[in-house]
Amino acid sequence: MKKIQIIADKNKKSLRIKSILINELNKSKINFHKLSIVIGGDGFMLQTLKKNKGNNKLYYGINSGNYGFLMNKFAKGKIIRNLQKAKMITISPLEMIVKNIKNQTKRYIAINEVSVLRQSRQAASLSITCGSKQIIKRLISDGALVSTPAGSTAYNLSVHGPILSLNSNKLSIVPISPFRPRRWKGKIINDRSGIIISNLNPKKRPISAVADNSEVRNAKKIIIKTNKKIKFNLLYDQSRSLQKKIKIEQLRKETS
Numbered sequence: 083m084k085k086i087q088i089i090a091d092k093n094k095k096s097l098r099i100k101s102i103l104i105n106e107l108n109k110s111k112i113n114f115h116k117l118s119i120v121i122g123g124d125g126f127m128l129q130t131l132k133k134n135k136g137n138n139k140l141y142y143g144i145n146s147g148n149y150g151f152l153m154n155k156f157a158k159g160k161i162i163r164n165l166q167k168a169k170m171i172t173i174s175p176l177e178m179i180v181k182n183i184k185n186q187t188k189r190y191i192a193i194n195e196v197s198v199l200r201q202s203r204q205a206a207s208l209s210i211t212c213g214s215k216q217i218i219k220r221l222i223s224d225g226a227l228v229s230t231p232a233g234s235t236a237y238n239l240s241v242h243g244p245i246l247s248l249n250s251n252k253l254s255i256v257p258i259s260p261f262r263p264r265r266w267k268g269k270i271i272n273d274r275s276g277i278i279i280s281n282l283n284p285k286k287r288p289i290s291a292v293a294d295n296s297e298v299r300n301a302k303k304i305i306i307k308t309n310k311k312i313k314f315n316l317l318y319d320q321s322r323s324l325q326k327k328i329k330i331e332q333l334r335k336e337t338s
Contacts, residue, residue: 085113085114085115085116085117086107086112086114086117086118086119087117087118087119087139088100088103088104088118088119088121089118089119089120089121089130090120090121090122091121091122091123091126091146091147093122093146095146096121096122096126096146099121099144099146099156100121102158103119103121103144103161106158106159106161106162107161107162110162112162112165112166114140114165116137116138116139116140117139117140117141117142117165117317118130118134118139118140118141118142119141119142119143119144120141120142120143120144120153121143121144121146121156122143122145122146122147122153123145123146123147123148123149123150123153124147124149124150124151124152124153124236125147125295126147127141127143127152127153128152128193128194128294128295129295131193131314132191132193132294135175135191135312135314136312138313138315139315140170140315140316140317141314141315141316141317142154142165142168142316142317143316144156151235151236152232152316152324154168154317154318154319155319164319165317167319167320168317168318168319168320169317169318169320170315170316170317170318171248171315171316171318171324172313172314172315172316173193173230173231173232173248173313173314173316174308174309174310174311174312174313174314175191175192175193175230175308175309175312175314176191176192176193176195176196176228176230176253176293176306176307176308176309177189177190177191177192177306177307177308177309177312178190178191178192178196178291178293178298178304178305178306179304179305179306180291180298180301180303180304180305181301181302181303181304182298182299182300182301182302183284183285183288183300183301183302184300185302188298190293190294190296190298191293191309191312192230192233192293192294192296193230193232193233193294193314194229194230194232194233194236194237194238194294195227195228195229195230195233195236195237195238195294196227196228196291196292196293196304196306197225197226197227197228197237197258197291197292198225198226198227198279198289198290198291198292198301198304199224199225199258199289199290199291199292200223200224200225200287200288200289201288201289201290201299201300202287202288204286204287204288205222205223205224205261205287206221206222206223206224206225206226206281206287206289207220207221207222207281207282207283207287208220208221208223208225208226208279208280208281208282208289209221209279209280209282210226210255210277210278210279210280211277211278211280212255212269212271212275212276212277212278213275213276217255217269217271218263218266220262220282221257221260221262221263221266222260222261222262223257223258223259223260223261223262224258224259225257225258225259225289226255226256226257226258226279227241227243227254227255227256227257227258228253228254228255228277228279228306229243229246229253229254229256230246230253230273230308231246231247231248231249231250231252231328232248232324234246234254234328235328235331238254238256239331241256241257241258241259242256242267243256243268244256244268244270245328245331246270246328247328248324248328251272251273251274252270252271252272252273253270253271253272253273253275253277253308254268254269254270255268255269255270255271255277256268273308274308275307276305276306276307277305277306277307278303278304278305278306279291279303279304279306280302280303280304281301281302281303284300284301284302288300289301291304
C-alpha cells in the first residue's frame, strides 16, 4: 500500500470510492511500484497526468464522472484482481506552442486535442500547413481541431472527425463548422509531422488556442507537434482496454 498513491477528485462519489479502495488495499498484500490510482472523470485524469508528466508512473483511473472514456469502471471487491490483470498502454501528448498578437509565446501539452476557436462573432480565417506542405490556404470556419488517437472519440468525434486506432501513429485535422470551403472534411496525417495554424486576420477575426482545457487567447500562430519524449503509462482492465473502447466507438459510428 505504501507505494500506491491515490489521487481523488473532491466530489462525494470520488471520496466514497477512495474510502472503499483504501480498505480493500489495506486488506491485501498487493505491491505496485510507482502506481497512482486516479478517481474522477476524464477531465480530472487529464489534469492529473499533466501535473505529473515525466515521473514515469503507472496510472489506473477509476471513473466517478460521466462517460469516463479514459477511466475504468469501479468494481467493489474486484479492484485487486483488476489491478493484477490490468494491461498497460503508453501514449504521448501533443505539444502546443502559441504566439499571440503581442508576440508572447505560451506552451502547453494536450493529451486529447488542440482546438483553435473563433473568439468573437466573426468566423476565423486560418491557413494550415503540415511540414512543407500547405493543407489548406484559407479556411473560414468556427475553428479547427487537431486530435490524437486517444482523443479521437472525444471533441474530434463530435465535429465529425475520424476515429483513429491507438497504434495508428496518425493525427486528425478537422474543421469546426466550415463555411469556406464548405465541404472540406479535414485530413489524417502522420504524427511525426509538425502542424502550423496561422490566423490570417488576427485584428478583425481573433482566435483562441486550447490544449485540452488550457487556453491562450488572441493567438496569431499555433505550432502543434507530438512530443515523443513525454510518455504516459495507463492501466486498463482486460475487458475494457482503451483499444477496445476505441474499436467499439468505430463500430458504433459505422453502423449509426
